[in-house]
Amino acid sequence: MNDPKQIVLAEPRGFCAGVDRAIEIVERALAKFGAPIYVRHEIVHNTYVVNDLKSKGAIFIEDLAEVPPGSTLVFSAHGVSKAVQEEARQRGFEVFDATCPLVTKVHVEVAKLAREGYEFIMIGHKGHPEVEGTMGQLESGIHLVEDVADVAQVQPSQTEKLAVVTQTTLSVDDAAEITAAVRARFPSIREPKQQDICYATQNRQDAVKLLSRQVDVVIVVGSPTSSNSNRLAELARKLGVPAYMVDNAGELKPEWLEGKSRVGLTAGASAPELLVDQVIDRVKSLGAVAVQKMDGVQETMKFPLPKGLKL
Template sequence: MTSHELQKIVLAEPRGFCAGVDRAIEIVERALAKFGAPIYVRHEIVHNTYVVNNLKEKGAIFIEDLAEVPRGATLVFSAHGVSKAVQREADARGFTVFDATCPLVTKVHVEVAKLAREGYEFIMIGHKGHPEVEGTMGQLDHGIHLVEDVDDVRRVQPSQTEKLAVVTQTTLSVDDAAEISAAVRMRFPRIREPKQQDICYATQNRQDAVKLLSKQVDVVIVVGSPTSSNSNRLAELARKLGVDAYMVDSAEELRPEWLAGRQRVGITAGASAPEILVQHVIERIRALGAVAVRRMDGITETVKFPLPKGLKLESS
């Protein structure tokens, strides 16, 4: 790289951990500190390899099936939320449960339960198989229909349309969700929509930041794990805006050829990716020749969620 081609790094603001992820990790760490290892966690607490491995080292055991948890153990539900069936099974097996479901996901569950009592059926916009979708759809035994795209909206067959409501996975692409919502409204003009949109503030803010970032850089690196829905959406969004984008779980995955001849490298991170991974990626790009790091102007997030009862640590 010649001297007049010095590479610059531009950091998206905001990026990385959101309040729901912060809270979920703190719940597991406090449970370990208060009750000692092992603490069982149903599903990855958040979708990030580094975070999960770090908690495993501290004594967390991640499971998918509650049959793997010994009777009377302490169990944490992941930030993505769980179905009523999983809650009932946990109660029946006598676990001490701490629920790390993100409060913004819980808000959707509460809305579904309330409207179901009033006789509503639901259209859910989300990704099939994602644990958050399984948790939300599992709030009811029937009457909740998943749509993943506009084609699904054309095909979906609720049993009635008088009382119909729409809910959304919290980590979707804001633009895709808007397009699918528009198709839902067109087919079911009287459908009830949530007072506040279900897509969470952190997903919206990180996507808005990538829209700004993409105008300023030649390539975007998204720090996030392959299982992270919101991280995948950030990379997709940058590509949609005409910029090459690559997702890395760690600095080791960064390939020098992605950056060759690119003067401005944008970096962001999904809501479950810790800042330490972003710093590792910056160090790696600096080692490859970048000389300056600039932070974009962006929203400062101040959201904080309270912890569940029973996790207060005795002050030393």
């Protein structure tokens, strides 16, 4: 049996600025106001992070009716609809919004263009909380497309004023293909000045493209609900490399590594480095002797915290 010899670490990987900020908002709220702090939806899509915050006194809910009056409430990094914002206001909660600023940027653009009479085509995954939040910025006039086939089915009420927006955590290549189909059907569509897919999603996908050329198998650390983590595994497979997603080191199966001498390792934007370290230890226990770090983009982005959380 040919055991793994080398681990190659993708760069960048793991936490992005929006995730760092969202987790810090919950931790600071707990430190400042004490437990419990209520969080609408998982703050980020990672099992370890959510369980860690639960142990510190965060309570994750989907329905605001579950939150007692006078509580402190945090909106998750994925953003929420106008209806949820309004309900939170009516119920009188102290609200801290952990929506990633790059998602907020999409919300602001939608609101601005809607005032100018635009309808929207949104490229994204149905049911994902970010998509629900963005589509929920307006009462109507946003049409969701998940793939190229959906583009042919869209029936906007007019085509003079149409704009396209995108979920921030999509596959860059898939989104480009769907955008091209949208453009072909609606040649006058307005596109964002800068694409909506965020820098961290783009950087992690670019790193997997480089990584896949150098390894025999790719392991992605990320939870099943994490859109950007799923895209990393999909991308490696598209490039012809077997790829597996694990929530933690315990899920890694030794047979995945049989006959694979170089193991590529990356992590989605909501997965902590601690989990990556545990996977490294597990692969070492199966025979790997060396860890090599790829060269890659150094991310320096930092987002400010909301007012009222300075300790």
